[in-house]
Amino acid sequence: MDGLLVIISGPSGSGKGTVVRELDPEKGYALSISVTTRQPRVGEVHGRDYFFTSEENFHKMRAENALLEHAVYVNNYYGTPRGYVEEQIANGKVVVLEIEVYGALQVREKFPQAVLIFLLPPTIDELESRLRGRGTEDLVTIDARLKKAMEEVSTIDQYHYLVINDSIATALEKIDAIVLAERLKPKRCQKEIQKFSN
Amino acid sequence: MDGLLVIISGPSGSGKGTVVRELDPEKGYALSISVTTRQPRVGEVHGRDYFFTSEENFHKMRAENALLEHAVYVNNYYGTPRGYVEEQIANGKVVVLEIEVYGALQVREKFPQAVLIFLLPPTIDELESRLRGRGTEDLVTIDARLKKAMEEVSTIDQYHYLVINDSIATALEKIDAIVLAERLKPKRCQKEIQKFSN
Numbered sequence: 001m002d003g004l005l006v007i008i009s010g011p012s013g014s015g016k017g018t019v020v021r022e023l024d025p026e027k028g029y030a031l032s033i034s035v036t037t038r039q040p041r042v043g044e045v046h047g048r049d050y051f052f053t054s055e056e057n058f059h060k061m062r063a064e065n066a067l068l069e070h071a072v073y074v075n076n077y078y079g080t081p082r083g084y085v086e087e088q089i090a091n092g093k094v095v096v097l098e099i100e101v102y103g104a105l106q107v108r109e110k111f112p113q114a115v116l117i118f119l120l121p122p123t124i125d126e127l128e129s130r131l132r133g134r135g136t137e138d139l140v141t142i143d144a145r146l147k148k149a150m151e152e153v154s155t156i157d158q159y160h161y162l163v164i165n166d167s168i169a170t171a172l173e174k175i176d177a178i179v180l181a182e183r184l185k186p187k188r189c190q191k192e193i194q195k196f197s198n
Numbered sequence: 199m200d201g202l203l204v205i206i207s208g209p210s211g212s213g214k215g216t217v218v219r220e221l222d223p224e225k226g227y228a229l230s231i232s233v234t235t236r237q238p239r240v241g242e243v244h245g246r247d248y249f250f251t252s253e254e255n256f257h258k259m260r261a262e263n264a265l266l267e268h269a270v271y272v273n274n275y276y277g278t279p280r281g282y283v284e285e286q287i288a289n290g291k292v293v294v295l296e297i298e299v300y301g302a303l304q305v306r307e308k309f310p311q312a313v314l315i316f317l318l319p320p321t322i323d324e325l326e327s328r329l330r331g332r333g334t335e336d337l338v339t340i341d342a343r344l345k346k347a348m349e350e351v352s353t354i355d356q357y358h359y360l361v362i363n364d365s366i367a368t369a370l371e372k373i374d375a376i377v378l379a380e381r382l383k384p385k386r387c388q389k390e391i392q393k394f395s396n
Contacts, residue, residue: 118384123393153394161382164390174382181379184359184372186316192362195321196351 003028003089004182005111007097008175009104010119011149013130015165019119019175020098022168027176030088032097035061038076051081069099069106080107094179101152108158115182117175118159122166124150201226201287202380203309205295206373207302208317209347211328213363217317217373218296220366225374228291231282233259236274249279267297267304278305292377299350306356313380315373316357320364322348 010016023029035051037058046052053061058077061067070079080097088095097107097114107114121127127149131142156162161178165171186193208214221227233249235256244250251259256275259265268277278295286293295305295312305312319325325347329340354360359376363369384391 120390120394150394153391156384156391159384161379162384162387162390163382174378177375177378178382180372180375181359184361184376186354186357186360189360192318192360193351193354196318196348 001092001183002188003091003093003095004179004188005032005085005089005095005097005107005114006175006179006182007099007104007107007114007116008119009099009101009116009159010165011101011127011152012145013127013149014119014121015130015168015171016098016119019165019168019171020096022172023096023175024172027179028092028094029096030093032080032088032095033084034078035067035081036076036078038074038078051084065110068097068110069103071103082111085111101155105155105158115161115178116159117161117163117178118153118156119163119165119171120153122164199290199381200386201289201291201293202377202386203230203283203287203293203295203305203312204373204377204380205297205302205305205312205314206317207297207299207314207357208363209299209325209350210343211325211347212317212319213328213366213369214296214317217363217366217369218294220370221294221373222370225377226290226292227294228286230278230286230293230295232276233265233279234274234276236272236276249282263308266295266308267301269301280309283309299353303353303356313359313376314357315359315361315376316351316354317361317363317369318351320362 008016008020020031033047033051035053035058037053037055040046040052044050055077058079061079061081062070066082067079068082068085070077085095099107104116108116121130128142128146131145163171163174182188206214206218218229231245231249233251233256235251235253238244238250242248253275256277259277259279260268264280265277266280266283268275283293297305302314306314319328326340326344329343361369361372380386
C-alpha cells in the first residue's frame with residue numbers, strides 16, 4: 001500500500017510538536033527529516049536528525065525543485081527534501097511534516113496530494129494560557145503571537161481537516177482516523193480496484 | 199455538532215446490508231427510512247420501518263423535489279425523503295442510507311454534501327462465492343450479477359471512499375474512521391473556527 005504525506009500545522013501554542021512526537025511509528029508514521037546548512041550539534045546524526053549539507057548544495061536543490069518548502073532561521077537554511085518524502089511514501093509510510101502555517105501552504109503548492117491538518121486548542125483563552133504557561137515570553141510577544149494565530153486561522157479553508165487539540169489522546173485518535181480515511185480514497189486504492197476490472 | 203449523510207453502496211454480494219445493520223447507534227448512526235406506497239405488513243410501524251403513503255402523495259413529493267432518489271419495485275414506489283434526512287442531520291445524526299450503486303449516484307446529484315462509500319469483498323472470487331453461498335440463485339443469475347458488479351465498480355471514481363469488506367469488524371472500523379474524519383473537515387467545523395475569528 002502506498003503511503004502519504006500528512007502535514008500537521010497550527011499556530012504557536014497549538015501543541016503540534018507534542019502531538020507529532022506521540023504518533024505511533026508502529027502505525028506507519030515516519031517523521032519528515034529536514035535538510036539544513038547549519039553545523040551538526042553534538043549527538044546529531046545525519047539522516048536521522050537532519051540531512052546536513054553545504055549552502056551551495058542547498059541552493060542547487062532549491063533550483064532543481066527538490067525542496068517542498070524552505071526557510072531561513074538565524075542565518076541558516078532549512079528545507080523539506082522532496083526525494084526523501086517520496087521515497088518514504090513509496091515504502092508505504094505515513095510521512096509527517098510538522099511545520100508552521102505558511103510553510104504548510106508552500107508545501108501544498110508543490111505537493112498537492114499532501115493531506116493538511118490544522119491543529120487548534122479548544123478556545124482562544126486556552127491558546128493564550130498555553131502561550132503564557134511557557135513563561136518564556138513577555139506580554140508584548142504573547143500579544144503578537146495571539147494576533148498572528150488569529151490571522152493563521154483565517155487560512156484554514158486551505159486545509160483539509162481541523163483537529164481540536166483538547167487532549168493529546170483524542171488528537172491522536174482523530175489523526176489516526178484521518179489517515180485511515182485518506183487511505184480509503186479511490187485514488188489511493190487503484191490496485192484493489194483493478195482486481196475488479198476486465 | 200451537525201450530522202451528515204453517509205451512503206453505503208456496492209454490488210449485490212458486497213455485504214452492505216450486514217455491515218449497515220451492525221453500525222452502532224451509540225455512535226450517532228441512524229438509518230434512513232424510506233417512504234413507500236406499498237401496504238404495511240403485520241408488525242411494520244410507520245416512521246420506524248417505513249413512511250407509508252399514497253401514490254398521489256408520493257408523486258407530489260417527487261414533483262416537489264422532496265425525494266433524494268426513488269425507484270419502482272413490484273409495482274410499488276420507494277423513495278428517500280429529503281425532509282427526514284435533513285431533520286436527522288440537524289439533530290447531529292450520522293444518517294446512513296444503504297442503497298444500490300445507481301441509486302447512490304442519484305442521491306449524490308440531489309445532495310452533494312453526502313459522503314459516498316463503496317463496499318467490495320476482497321476479490322472477485324470471494325464475490326462469486328458469496329453470491330453462490332446464498333444458494334438461492336441459479337448460475338445464469340449469478341453470472342449476470344457478477345457482470346453487473348464489474349460494471350458498477352467502474353463508477354467508483356464518483357464515490358469518496360472504498361471499503362474492502364474482508365471482515366465486518368474491520369469494515370465497521372473503517373466506516374467509523376471515515377465518519378470521524380469527515381466531521382473534521384473545516385466546512386463542518388464552522389462553529390469551532392468562529393471562536394477564533396475577530
